Amino acid sequence: MSTDLPELDPVIHAQARLRVVAALSQLPGGDRITFPRLQEILRMTAGNLSVHLRKLEEAGYVEVTKTHRGRTPATLVHLTQRGRFAFEEYVSALRTLIDPGEEPS
Amino acid sequence: MTSTDDESSFEDPGEALRLIEREQANTMRHVTPDPRLMYWPWGLTWLISFGLSFLRFGPDGKTFVDMPDWLPLLALTGLLIAAGIFTGIVGARASRHISGPSSRQGAAYGISWSAGFTSLAIIFGRVGEHVPDEMLGLLWGGGMVALVGVLYMAGSAIWDVRDMFVLGAWISVVNVIGVLWGPGWHALVLAVAGGGGLLAAGLIGWMRRR
Numbered sequence: 001m002s003t004d005l006p007e008l009d010p011v012i013h014a015q016a017r018l019r020v021v022a023a024l025s026q027l028p029g030g031d032r033i034t035f036p037r038l039q040e041i042l043r044m045t046a047g048n049l050s051v052h053l054r055k056l057e058e059a060g061y062v063e064v065t066k067t068h069r070g071r072t073p074a075t076l077v078h079l080t081q082r083g084r085f086a087f088e089e090y091v092s093a094l095r096t097l098i099d100p101g102e103e104p105s
Numbered sequence: 106m107t108s109t110d111d112e113s114s115f116e117d118p119g120e121a122l123r124l125i126e127r128e129q130a131n132t133m134r135h136v137t138p139d140p141r142l143m144y145w146p147w148g149l150t151w152l153i154s155f156g157l158s159f160l161r162f163g164p165d166g167k168t169f170v171d172m173p174d175w176l177p178l179l180a181l182t183g184l185l186i187a188a189g190i191f192t193g194i195v196g197a198r199a200s201r202h203i204s205g206p207s208s209r210q211g212a213a214y215g216i217s218w219s220a221g222f223t224s225l226a227i228i229f230g231r232v233g234e235h236v237p238d239e240m241l242g243l244l245w246g247g248g249m250v251a252l253v254g255v256l257y258m259a260g261s262a263i264w265d266v267r268d269m270f271v272l273g274a275w276i277s278v279v280n281v282i283g284v285l286w287g288p289g290w291h292a293l294v295l296a297v298a299g300g301g302g303l304l305a306a307g308l309i310g311w312m313r314r315r
Contacts, residue, residue, distance in 0.1 A: 008118075013114045013115070013121070014113065014114050015113050015114065015115070015124070018121060018124060018125065018128075019124065019128045022124070022125045022128040022129050022132070023128050023129070023131070023132040025129065026129050026132040026133055026136065027132075027136065027203065027205075027207070028205070028206060028207045029206075030205045030206045031203055031204070031205035031206060031207050031208075032203070032204050032205050033202060033203045034202035034203075036202065037201065037202035037203065040135075041131065041132055041135045041136075042128075076204070078205075091122070091125065094118040094121050094122050095118075095122070097118040098118050098119055098122070
């Protein structure tokens with residue numbers, strides 16, 4: 001592989017985490033979604049989603065906050081600025097890989 | 106469905122892009138309401154109730170279909186309430202379990218509709234006592250529909266949806282044409298062009314997101 005081809009972010013470049021980040025990128029910046037709703041949209045098991053969210057959280061790409069809605073505890077997830085930027089970089093790297101002649105935007 | 110319980114990545118970058126597109130489209134279908142369910146109840150309401158109004162209170166005081174004079178207004182009120190409750194539930198279901206700026210935008214927009222209609226209802230109720238009967242339909246129908254057109258246009262400014270602006274502008278224009286045309290004709294214009302515009306907006310919005 002020639003050196004001018006972009007590296008793909010290993011945190012995002014895995015099926016499950018790419019799906020999580022792609023889904024979260026559709027929410028307006030600043031919006032938070034509850035864990036069960038995200039799970040429903042992604043059709044993932046709770047355990048599976050937790051594992052991948054933890055990895056994304058360690059990279060600073062998502063923020064997971066625990067709160068209370070009335071008396072029920074709720075876990076809220078949102079894509080950080082950093083995560084959104086990393087996702088955009090990842091998409092533009094993919095496009096460069098497909099068409100190396102095109103400069104990444 | 107692809108396997109998601111591992112670290113599998115992609116050989117082909119195109120495959121990754123397609124996965125992103127699929128997942129983004131799927132998310133949008135979940136978190137935004139189905140346009141058919143948001144527009145069709147209003148389209149049917151206008152088609153039926155303004156249609157009844159035209160048939161009962163036609164141009165130059167003609168009655169095309171003999172029915173009790175309270176029926177068109179009762180149909181309008183009943184259908185408006187039903188459509189309001191229905192679209193409220195559909196909209197709230199789409200944004201459930203999501204909090205942040207977008208739900209505050211949605212709430213502010215929803216309250217704007219209620220505030221606008223309440224204000225106009227009070228004003229028209231008060232002024233209507235001194236307006237000849239044949240002009241009451243123009244006052245209420247024309248005024249309320251003007252508000253609907255403006256709110257759809259303003260909605261496009263919030264969510265950056267061009268189709269919503271086109272719908273609002275269309276409603277505003279046909280409403281003014283109907284008002285200038287006169288009582289009876291106004292109801293016909295709203296039933297056909299207004300109701301039809303709302304039905305078309307639901308269909309176009311649905312086709313775009315498939």
